[in-house]
Amino acid sequence: TSNKSLLILPGDGIGPEAMAEVRRIVGWMEENRAVAFDVDEDLVGGASIDEHGIPITDAVVEKAQNVDAVLLGAVGGPKWDDLDFSIKPERGLLRLRKDLQLFANLRPAVCFDALVDASSLKPELVSGLDIMIVRELTGGVYFGEPRGIEDLGNGVRRGINTQVYTTPEIHRVARVAFELAKKRGNRVCSSEKANVMESGVLWREEVTHIQQTEFPDVELSHMYADNAAMQLVRAPKQFDVIVTDNLFGDILSDCAAMLTGSLGMLPSASLGDVDETGRRKALYEPVHGSAPDISGQNLANPIATILSYAMALRYSFDMGDEADLVEGAVEKVLASGVRTGDIMATGMTQVSTTEMGDAILKEL
Amino acid sequence: TSNKSLLILPGDGIGPEAMAEVRRIVGWMEENRAVAFDVDEDLVGGASIDEHGIPITDAVVEKAQNVDAVLLGAVGGPKWDDLDFSIKPERGLLRLRKDLQLFANLRPAVCFDALVDASSLKPELVSGLDIMIVRELTGGVYFGEPRGIEDLGNGVRRGINTQVYTTPEIHRVARVAFELAKKRGNRVCSSEKANVMESGVLWREEVTHIQQTEFPDVELSHMYADNAAMQLVRAPKQFDVIVTDNLFGDILSDCAAMLTGSLGMLPSASLGDVDETGRRKALYEPVHGSAPDISGQNLANPIATILSYAMALRYSFDMGDEADLVEGAVEKVLASGVRTGDIMATGMTQVSTTEMGDAILKEL
Ligand SMILES: CC(C)[C@H](C(=O)O)[C@@H](O)C(=O)O
Ligand SMILES: CC(C)[C@H](C(=O)O)[C@@H](O)C(=O)O
Numbered sequence: 001t002s003n004k005s006l007l008i009l010p011g012d013g014i015g016p017e018a019m020a021e022v023r024r025i026v027g028w029m030e031e032n033r034a035v036a037f038d039v040d041e042d043l044v045g046g047a048s049i050d051e052h053g054i055p056i057t058d059a060v061v062e063k064a065q066n067v068d069a070v071l072l073g074a075v076g077g078p079k080w081d082d083l084d085f086s087i088k089p090e091r092g093l094l095r096l097r098k099d100l101q102l103f104a105n106l107r108p109a110v111c112f113d114a115l116v117d118a119s120s121l122k123p124e125l126v127s128g129l130d131i132m133i134v135r136e137l138t139g140g141v142y143f144g145e146p147r148g149i150e151d152l153g154n155g156v157r158r159g160i161n162t163q164v165y166t167t168p169e170i171h172r173v174a175r176v177a178f179e180l181a182k183k184r185g186n187r188v189c190s191s192e193k194a195n196v197m198e199s200g201v202l203w204r205e206e207v208t209h210i211q212q213t214e215f216p217d218v219e220l221s222h223m224y225a226d227n228a229a230m231q232l233v234r235a236p237k238q239f240d241v242i243v244t245d246n247l248f249g250d251i252l253s254d255c256a257a258m259l260t261g262s263l264g265m266l267p268s269a270s271l272g273d274v275d276e277t278g279r280r281k282a283l284y285e286p287v288h289g290s291a292p293d294i295s296g297q298n299l300a301n302p303i304a305t306i307l308s309y310a311m312a313l314r315y316s317f318d319m320g321d322e323a324d325l326v327e328g329a330v331e332k333v334l335a336s337g338v339r340t341g342d343i344m345a346t347g348m349t350q351v352s353t354t355e356m357g358d359a360i361l362k363e364l
Numbered sequence: 365t366s367n368k369s370l371l372i373l374p375g376d377g378i379g380p381e382a383m384a385e386v387r388r389i390v391g392w393m394e395e396n397r398a399v400a401f402d403v404d405e406d407l408v409g410g411a412s413i414d415e416h417g418i419p420i421t422d423a424v425v426e427k428a429q430n431v432d433a434v435l436l437g438a439v440g441g442p443k444w445d446d447l448d449f450s451i452k453p454e455r456g457l458l459r460l461r462k463d464l465q466l467f468a469n470l471r472p473a474v475c476f477d478a479l480v481d482a483s484s485l486k487p488e489l490v491s492g493l494d495i496m497i498v499r500e501l502t503g504g505v506y507f508g509e510p511r512g513i514e515d516l517g518n519g520v521r522r523g524i525n526t527q528v529y530t531t532p533e534i535h536r537v538a539r540v541a542f543e544l545a546k547k548r549g550n551r552v553c554s555s556e557k558a559n560v561m562e563s564g565v566l567w568r569e570e571v572t573h574i575q576q577t578e579f580p581d582v583e584l585s586h587m588y589a590d591n592a593a594m595q596l597v598r599a600p601k602q603f604d605v606i607v608t609d610n611l612f613g614d615i616l617s618d619c620a621a622m623l624t625g626s627l628g629m630l631p632s633a634s635l636g637d638v639d640e641t642g643r644r645k646a647l648y649e650p651v652h653g654s655a656p657d658i659s660g661q662n663l664a665n666p667i668a669t670i671l672s673y674a675m676a677l678r679y680s681f682d683m684g685d686e687a688d689l690v691e692g693a694v695e696k697v698l699a700s701g702v703r704t705g706d707i708m709a710t711g712m713t714q715v716s717t718t719e720m721g722d723a724i725l726k727e728l
Contacts, residue, residue, distance in 0.1 A: 120485050120486060162524065167522075196454065196506055206521075232619075234484055251589055
């Protein structure tokens, strides 16, 4: 592989449509910025189930291990809803996260100026909103053992999952959050349920420990996860960086993303440790899901996937200028009033997925 | 004890202030409706810690076991934040829930007409909102074993909690949700993370089983908890009854409560099974917490606690008429423009806790 290797996994639903627009932008980069990407494409999720019977193959995981960045569309859909838990589309994504040890999931919840009115919240509460949620992604109840469904006899069953965190797992994701805060508003809010769960007590103690010993200049606060959900709805701008575990992060980041009104616009990055070769394993994907209800109809908003590619340019390929170009083009297109259906408003021009791609390429 | 026994546990923070207003209304009932309550009052939470060193005594639990209804204010505050997990104020509330087997927590998320503008959401999204969240309250990760923090040596520790549900636990709370739905919009949405957790798979299967075998006429849908958080923010009126587990219910019900803008107004009921004597164990409490920042200043909104008492009248004392009276008085007071600080808006009259009590008594 070259030193600019990218694995594209379009996945299911609107994933492939959105990714087609990204490929056009990758093409533009090669032509106009003289950067050659070594791009490979493969299957994940339902698409992989249909072809191979499993949501990701060892070969694809192997490829993902050896590229500079993975770009993922979305996984899942009603077609695969009745499959057994162990081979559902989601397991493909979960295996990628776990095998690549992508422990830090960065989910910005940003309200785009042009989209303030698309939020269900009052404009003054979300205009200018810029939160970064750092979600632990390879631990907690998502992967803890023991897990499963036991038969206790007499028709009674018991379902079990285990929430588990060790100090090193907490430390590494806390460091990512504090590092990010230093480049932003210098404030971290850590969220758990330490009033109910011992794993939350440990989380709180260890995040505090990292702050005190390594980041004394970053402000740290703690908030129970139920209160964090309330505060996000009440006054989201009070937050800068939020760091939390896998399950709370799943819920809080979706809640935060939705209240920006810009869900179809939000990218995310999942990062691992830096390896011997100086490379940080990384997967980029939109915050939104596979939206099966609108897939295949050229209706999807490709911007979150395009901005995920921009994030890859910035963080995995050290191409900040090119990332700026893409992000700037997206902003100009929005400012010009061009909108896909999900962010449509009166007075704007509604366009299809491919037309949105056209508009962004034109701005580039 | 008489057949109208009530145990009042004011607890911490604004709990005692709010409860003082309830006691005035209890007095009014005795004088004007000729109903004698056998009212006892005792300590829970930090108040109990200060007196007895533990957040609830066996004697208080024993009392709670033997009354028709428990009315609780709120527990917790910064004063007790550094106490060991096992004796924190919250453990008093958790022990009450567990020992009384109050497995079904009913949390209405209702937007009061007079308060539509207090919501952070746009008025059209919340006006008329009326959701009932049924949260499982005695199982799941709140009580699952094993739990705790282990020392693995070399300064490494591991925090563990266990999410566990059995079929009977799921069945009984599902039945409460379906029964409630029959008296409302006839729709139940069940929420879990069945795409990630086996306990969620069991939850989904067993809720479906109860619907198919016992409530075929009630509409049942399923929604992952992260999506439920998003949908609550995006379009809360799509929901009628939501049934979910202890932890998801904690977060989703707080999120839903906050988006009504009526947090200081929302009561809740925690119900157990009907026992041999025909009595259903029950605890009523406001959805809001102890609000230590405003406690002791005669600023708190007592309405959620007063409406919790009204819920007790309705569900534990079979006094629907009297419950109507109290609820009607609250609505009239709101319509007249009287407001505590938390729900204050321009053009309204701001009052203290006791003045709000005065106004409600006057309407009665
Ligand atoms: C698809 C699902 C397994 C996943 C998760 O729960 O992590 C998704 O909700 C997400 O947030 O990326
Ligand atoms: C105080 C705390 C233990 C409690 C909970 O987590 O259940 C509270 O948040 C609630 O929702 O009643």
